[in-house]
Amino acid sequence: MNDSGFVHCRDCDIIFRPSPYDRACEYRHTPDGYVEITRDDCMAFLVTHARHALHTLRLTGSPVAHEGPQWDPMVATYWQVTDGLETFVIRGSRTRLEEPLRYQLLPGRLVQDPVSVEIPEEEIRERLDQALYPGVVPERRLGAFVAAFREIAWDVEPDQLETLYDISSDQTLSIARLPSWALERLMRQVRRIFDEGDAARVEPLVMALDEPDALHVLVRRQLRIEA
Ligand SMILES: [Zn+2]
Numbered sequence: 001m002n003d004s005g006f007v008h009c010r011d012c013d014i015i016f017r018p019s020p021y022d023r024a025c026e027y028r029h030t031p032d033g034y035v036e037i038t039r040d041d042c043m044a045f046l047v048t049h050a051r052h053a054l055h056t057l058r059l060t061g062s063p064v065a066h067e068g069p070q071w072d073p074m075v076a077t078y079w080q081v082t083d084g085l086e087t088f089v090i091r092g093s094r095t096r097l098e099e100p101l102r103y104q105l106l107p108g109r110l111v112q113d114p115v116s117v118e119i120p121e122e123e124i125r126e127r128l129d130q131a132l133y134p135g136v137v138p139e140r141r142l143g144a145f146v147a148a149f150r151e152i153a154w155d156v157e158p159d160q161l162e163t164l165y166d167i168s169s170d171q172t173l174s175i176a177r178l179p180s181w182a183l184e185r186l187m188r189q190v191r192r193i194f195d196e197g198d199a200a201r202v203e204p205l206v207m208a209l210d211e212p213d214a215l216h217v218l219v220r221r222q223l224r225i226e227a
Contacts, residue, residue, distance in 0.1 A: 005017075005059050006018075006056070006079075007045065007055070007057070008056075008057050008083075008105060009049040009054055010052070011049070011053055012052060014049070015057075015090060015104070016042070016045040023039075023042075026038075055083050056083070057082065057083055057088065058082055058083075059081055060082050060087065062110050063223060064078065065078040065110055065224075069170065070171055071168060074094065075093075077092045077093070078090065078092075078110060080109055080110040088106060088107060089107075089108050089109065090103050090105055091103065091104045091106055092104075106225060108226050109226055110226075111223070111226045113222040113224060115159075115220065117154075117156075117176075117217050117220075118220065119153055120216070124149055124215055127205060127215060128205065131201055131204070131205045132198055132201055132202065137198075144189075145190065145202075149186060149215070152178065152182050152189070153182070153217055155182070161177070161217065161219055162178075162179060172222050175216045175217075176216060177217070178215075178217070183206055184207075186206050187207065190202050190203070
């Protein structure tokens with residue numbers, strides 16, 4: 001993917017995105033057999049709009065926003081761009097799969113809403129139960145652990161959370177873990193809630209620093225267009 005930006009024709013209000021694939025060979029079937037045609041989309045655009053007011057819109061480096069899963073080619077994508085003076089948002093979408101993306105210039109900028117953190121309490125409870133003797137841990141201890149996790153997680157600033165991975169089906173959502181100081185605080189609570197033997201069994205679950213399946217929180221970062 002090329003990230004140099006876009007070219008906008010002010011006269012026609014058409015946006016073109018130059019890419020390394022603009023010069024592509026096409027094979028067309030004719031009565032004489034297959035004929036190779038070199039298609040240069042960039043040149044075609046520049047020729048069509050040669051006498052028009054063209055300006056370059058460069059990406060500002062802010063995150064790209066998608067309206068749904070990134071793997072879905074029908075999902076609209078938003079880029080924040082600038083002409084050097086003003087900031088705009090370009091919306092790229094297609095109405096049919098076989099069509100190229102069409103771009104639309106929108107006023108405004110992409111802003112990130114405050115990050116929200118969700119705690120998967122049911123999952124944490126199950127993981128803890130599995131780490132001990134499943135089904136025999138008193139409910140009040142499971143509840144006390146979840147409460148301690150929640151309280152400590154709320155004390156962590158969202159930018160201190162360590163992202164483990166992003167959810168490919170929802171680009172606003174990622175899986176993150178608590179920083180080690182918070183996990184150590186949680187372990188101190190574990191030693192108060194459980195006896196020594198159980199605390200030792202819970203410790204690998206809580207402190208699993210490199211484990212992708214460490215106890216985690218869900219972090220939601222929503223981008224939206226602000227005029
Ligand atoms: Zn034009």
